[in-house]
Amino acid sequence: MKVMKFGGTSVGLPHRMHEVAKLITTDDESKIVVLSAVSGTTNALVEIGNLLSKGDRETAKQKIDALEAKYKQFITELVIAEDALDKAETILNEHFEFLNIILKISYSEALNKDILAQGELISTKLFSVYLEEQGIAHVLLPALNFMSIDENDEPQVSVISHKLSSILAQHGNHKLFITQGYICRNARGEVDNLKRGGSDYSASLIAAAINASVCEIWTDISGMHNNDPRVVNKTIPIEQLSFDEAAELAYFGAKILHPASIWPAQQYKIPVKLLNTMEPHAKGTTITSEAASKGVKAVAAKDGITAVKIKSSRMLLAYGFLRKVFEIFEKYRTSIDMITTSEVAVSLTIDNDSALTLIKKELEALGTVEVDNNQTIVSIVGNEIAATAETLQKVFNSLNGSDVRMVSYGGSAHNISILVPAAQKTQVLQQLNSGVFGL
Numbered sequence: 001m002k003v004m005k006f007g008g009t010s011v012g013l014p015h016r017m018h019e020v021a022k023l024i025t026t027d028d029e030s031k032i033v034v035l036s037a038v039s040g041t042t043n044a045l046v047e048i049g050n051l052l053s054k055g056d057r058e059t060a061k062q063k064i065d066a067l068e069a070k071y072k073q074f075i076t077e078l079v080i081a082e083d084a085l086d087k088a089e090t091i092l093n094e095h096f097e098f099l100n101i102i103l104k105i106s107y108s109e110a111l112n113k114d115i116l117a118q119g120e121l122i123s124t125k126l127f128s129v130y131l132e133e134q135g136i137a138h139v140l141l142p143a144l145n146f147m148s149i150d151e152n153d154e155p156q157v158s159v160i161s162h163k164l165s166s167i168l169a170q171h172g173n174h175k176l177f178i179t180q181g182y183i184c185r186n187a188r189g190e191v192d193n194l195k196r197g198g199s200d201y202s203a204s205l206i207a208a209a210i211n212a213s214v215c216e217i218w219t220d221i222s223g224m225h226n227n228d229p230r231v232v233n234k235t236i237p238i239e240q241l242s243f244d245e246a247a248e249l250a251y252f253g254a255k256i257l258h259p260a261s262i263w264p265a266q267q268y269k270i271p272v273k274l275l276n277t278m279e280p281h282a283k284g285t286t287i288t289s290e291a292a293s294k295g296v297k298a299v300a301a302k303d304g305i306t307a308v309k310i311k312s313s314r315m316l317l318a319y320g321f322l323r324k325v326f327e328i329f330e331k332y333r334t335s336i337d338m339i340t341t342s343e344v345a346v347s348l349t350i351d352n353d354s355a356l357t358l359i360k361k362e363l364e365a366l367g368t369v370e371v372d373n374n375q376t377i378v379s380i381v382g383n384e385i386a387a388t389a390e391t392l393q394k395v396f397n398s399l400n401g402s403d404v405r406m407v408s409y410g411g412s413a414h415n416i417s418i419l420v421p422a423a424q425k426t427q428v429l430q431q432l433n434s435g436v437f438g439l
Contacts, residue, residue, distance in 0.1 A: 003212045005034040005181060005203035009220040010277040011123055012039030014077035017130055023218070023280055025136060030175040032141070032206055035127060036182065036199040037119025038074070041067070045119055048099070049112040057103050064103075068096045071122065078126060084133040091125045113191050117144075120180035120199075128178055138176040141167060147184040147202060149192060155184065155201075157264060161209035168210070179206070200258035204272070208264035215265055215272045221256055222276040223285030224249065226298045227433045231426050234439040238298060239283055242291035245298075245381055246272070248415045252300045252337075252379035262287075291383035296391055298381050299432050301425050305337065305375040306353045307405060308360075311345040312367025321366070322346065328362045337377060338408045338417055347406055349377060349419060375405065376425040379417040380432065391436075392416070398435025402428050 004024055011017050024033050037045075044067045051060040075088040095118050102111060120143070128140045146163035149155050168177070181199025186192040194201045200217055207215035224246070225235040241249070243266035250257040256274055265272050265287070272287040310325060325346060329336055332355035339348040345367075350356075356371070363369045385391045395416055406419035420428050433439050 001030040001032065001210055001212055003032050003034060003203050003207040003210070003215045004218060005199055005216065006036065006218045006277065007199065007220070008036045008039035008042070010218050011035055011127065014074055016277065017078060017127055019277060020127070020218075021131060021134060021136065023277070024176065028175065029213070032177045032179060032210070032212075034179055034181045034199060034203045034206060035120065035124050038071075038123050040070075041119035041122070042116065042182075045116050049107075049115045052102065052107045052115075053112070055107075061100075061103055064096065064099045067099075068092065071096075075126065078130055079133050081133050084129055087129045087132075088126055091122065091129070095122050110190050113193060116193055117180075117183045117191050120183050124178055124180050131176075131178070136176070137174065138178055139171045139174045141177050141179040143180040143183050143202065144185055144191065147205070149184055149186050149194070151187040153186070153192075155194070155205050155264075157205060157208045157268070160205055164206065164209050194260070198258065198260075200261035201264075204261040204264040204270070207270045207272075208268040211268065212270055215270050216275055217257065217261075217272065218275050218277045219256055220276065220278055221274075222279050222282040223274045224256055224298060226437055226439075227429055228299075228301060231301075232429050232433050234433065236437075236439070237283070238285050240291075241285060241287045241297060242383060242414075243287060243289060244414050245291060245383060246287045248379060248381045248412065249298055249300045252302045252377055252381070252415070252417065294383045294385075296380055296382035296385055296395075296436050299429060299436070300379050300381065301429060302337070302351065302377040302379070303422060303425070305349050305351055305377050305419065305422075306356065307347060307349050307372040307375050307419060308356075308363070309345060309347045309370040309372075310363050310367045311370070313344055324366060325363065328359055331362075332359050334359060338406055338419060340406050340408065349375065349406065372405070374422045375419055376422045376428075377417050377419055378425065378428050378432070379415055380436065381415050384413050385416065394436045395432070398431045399428065400431075402431070 006020050010020060048060050048063050071092050079085050079088055131138050146160055146167060148159060181202040182193050184192050184194060203215055223237045225237055227235045229235045243262055247262040250262060251259040269289060273284055275284040276282050334350050334352055334355055337349045337351060360369050380395055402424055403421055404418050408417040
């Protein structure tokens with residue numbers, strides 16, 4: 001059995017849903033198909049939730065009505081038969097009735113999670129109606145019946161596997177299953193989610209839970225490229241990556257893959273393929289335990305970075321200084337991306353500044369604190385690149401004229417990361433594309 005995940009752009013238009021239906025019926029292998037919300041839906045639901053949190057119910061109502069109008073048009077192009085259209089309209093009425101009811105309910109974070117879940121619930125139900133119209137046998141599996149996270153918001157593959165295996169056993173004669181990405185239940189049994197981009201995570205967790213033959217991630221790009229094609233003119237697709245290489249690229253900004261989605265597949269040795277719905281015959285990228293070769297594979301950039309520098313003469317030979325620094329960030333559940341130290345200072349970066357004011361106040365008890373916003377981490381990723389002198393030379397020669405604030409080297413054999421002002425990101429990516437890849 002394999003897992004196939006289709007992102008928002010892959011199901012974003014009626015004719016694209018039609019194409020997905022063709023892709024999932026090209027062979028007889030049993031499969032679980034994981035769908036994201038129709039493109040633009042989650043953004044709209046986030047906006048509706050934000051408006052409700054501010055008490056702006058009038059504007060929220062306008063956004064709900066606009067989204068409903070979009071879906072009413074969508075279903076007229078998705079299905080043709082009158083009974084199929086009736087079923088699709090019933091689905092929309094059900095979900096938009098819920099969205100209208102919440103206009104009269106006090107806002108809460110728990111309610112907001114219910115709001116955000118509507119996108120995936122709608123997309124999978126509408127897709128199921130289309131498959132039924134086409135005479136394609138399938139089972140719609142509610143992800144809320146098996147996808148769960150614990151009290152630390154962490155999914156547990158063994159629990160998911162037990163629940164899902166039991167459900168699949170009830171449908172032993174079927175080979176095609178449709179389910180939602182992103183959504184789950186938390187330890188309290190409430191509707192929750194795996195955060196933005198979580199449909200990739202869902203697919204990888206499901207693949208691990210059923211020991212799938214492969215986990216296919218279908219998007220609108222033909223696999224991972226050596227650089228960001230939205231920024232750099234000449235990029236090339238990568239045919240094969242190791243899990244370690246892919247994890248570094250995903251974490252440090254490669255948008256095609258959700259950062260958390262690598263570890264379940266890696267842990268259970270499930271190959272991952274990144275494929276293009278618009279070009280289904282393109283090779284894409286295969287991610288396995290083995291790296292295809294040594295050397296640089298790709299460059300990725302992570303935006304929205306804040307650099308924090310703590311200077312203290314007391315730091316010199318001070319036992320436990322770094323522990324105190326890390327404990328402050330741990331207290332506010334703020335992850336650190338990069339870190340460098342000297343005798344009198346420690347510099348680090350974070351990608352979440354929501355608690356920065358509180359963090360800065362506590363750090364000031366340890367020394368002088370400087371903060372630089374609007375930074376970008378650029379990561380050069382490949383198999384054992386940190387041990388290759390020629391690679392290092394190419395990388396640092398390529399950075400000529402750039403304002404490099406930090407360098408992280410040696411912590412991973414697969415990654416060299418640098419911090420630059422966000423305004424220089426495009427320049428740095430282009431320079432690396434030329435200097436390292438010769439493109």
